[in-house]
Amino acid sequence: MGVEPAYASAPSARANRRGGDRRRGVGALVGAVARSLAAGREPGQLRERFEDELRALVRARAIAVRDDGGAAGPEAMSFDIPASTAHGRARIDALFEPTRMLDGWTCQLLESATHVAALLLEVERAQGRVPLAVRNRADGAAPLIGSSGAIRIVRERIERVAATDFTVLIEGESGSGKELVARQVHELSRRRRGPFVAVNCAAIVETLLEAELFGIEERTATGVRGRRGKFEHAHDGTLFLDEVSDLAPAAQAKLLRAIQDLSVERVGSCGARRVDTRIIVATNRPLAALVERGLFRADLYYRLHGVEVQVPPLRHRREDIPELAGHFLDRHRGVRSLRLSAAATDALLAYQWPGNVRELERVMERAIALAGAEFVELDDLPPALTSGYSDVLLPALQARESMRAWGSRYARLVLERCGNNKRRACRELGISYHTLRAYLDFRPELAAPELVRDEQ
DSSP, X not given: OOOOOXXXXXXXXXXXXXXXXXXXXXXXXXXXXXXXXXXXXXXXXXXXXXXXXXXXXXXXXXXXXXXXXXXOOTTOEEEEEEEEETTEEEEEEEEOOTTOOOOHHHHHHHHXXXXXXXXXXXXXXXXXXXXXXXXXXXXXXXXXXXOSHHHHHHHHHHHHHHTSOOOEEEEOOTTSOHHHHHHHHHHHSTTTTSOEEEEEGGGSOHHHHHHHHHEEOTTSSTTOOOEEOHHHHTTTSEEEEETGGGSOHHHHXXXXXXXXXXXXXXXXXXXXXXXXXXXXXXXXXXHHHHHHTTSSOXXXXXXXXXXXXXXXXGGGOGGGHHHHHHHHHHHTTTTOOOEEOHHHHHHHHHSOOTTHHHHHHHHHHHHHHHOOSSEEOGGGSOHHHHHHHHHHHHHHHHHTOOHHHHHHHHHHHHHHHTTTOHHHHHHHHTOOHHXXXXXXXXXXXXXXXXXXXXXX
């Protein structure tokens, strides 16, 4: 043990009472771990629950279970955990107020807590403690799938950015995969063994944002329990702030201070806490335009803008749509084994996808639920997606039009768009002048029925 406590002598009655308190304290720690296990929490969350419970019991400023071989802070008290790790002995680091004198009961409770911590480390080892981003996530989000040039550029940028600890700005439309990019950066970085903490800034009430990000001290208000903020939860890992453009001006100023100093001050606290956290922020609105309109702080924008990743919308990488759709169908192969028909694939490629990859995922789930055969057909897709496609296809199919009739109609539309300039129309269509003339001279209503049937 890093500290040799001096146990104070006490009357027998007080010692018995303190012994009961210590047993109840250890029981509370074991109960917290057991309840977290029953709730199916990740190993990293088990550790956080244990640290929070122990910190409240001994009224410490901070508690940390360390198994990474890192050095303790100069003000921290260390208690060895009877368990070995890949980095040697594990320990509990406790940080108290400098003016506080520890009694024997507190030191004995911390000693007892080391045995609970040893059990916790065994649970983590049995479950295979890996970053939350690496595990099969409950949200079932798709990885960065696609082979288009646009997505390859994103992958290359991610690999370069992950090798650094710089703050990253991710810009892209809603549903395009900004959080997936952030998780990829985390998984490829040296922080991949640390936590990945995601925060949706648009979903937090402004009055609670400061406590959510930076934490709150014990008994700041009646009935309020002290807790760590997201910055402290992401210590040694990555903090992902989504929709940062929705932060209020006051919150932007506090975020700028935290990013610059890498320290946070809890609500009701008089001192700052240092954090070792990588910051990744994302927005679905260009921050430069918001700065020009006075809706986003310029100093925070310049602090975030150094390393940026642009995530293209799905309509700018249409060649990835069949691959993504196939991935979503394969994910639910245990429910139904489906494939896309040629007509459904064409409809997916023709759609504009305002909701991007997230919308495509929902469309595939709908098809899995409604498809009546082994292929996803046009009727299995939402009407909003097939409306324009069906308006063009179905009348022609019902009229049993020939391919030449289709070509003739399309050539006339392109010629009209080109201002009746035939040479320009030839360039856009990629055909010769004589072929264009043949299409323009063709009249479906004058074609012989035998010719139409042969072409069909």
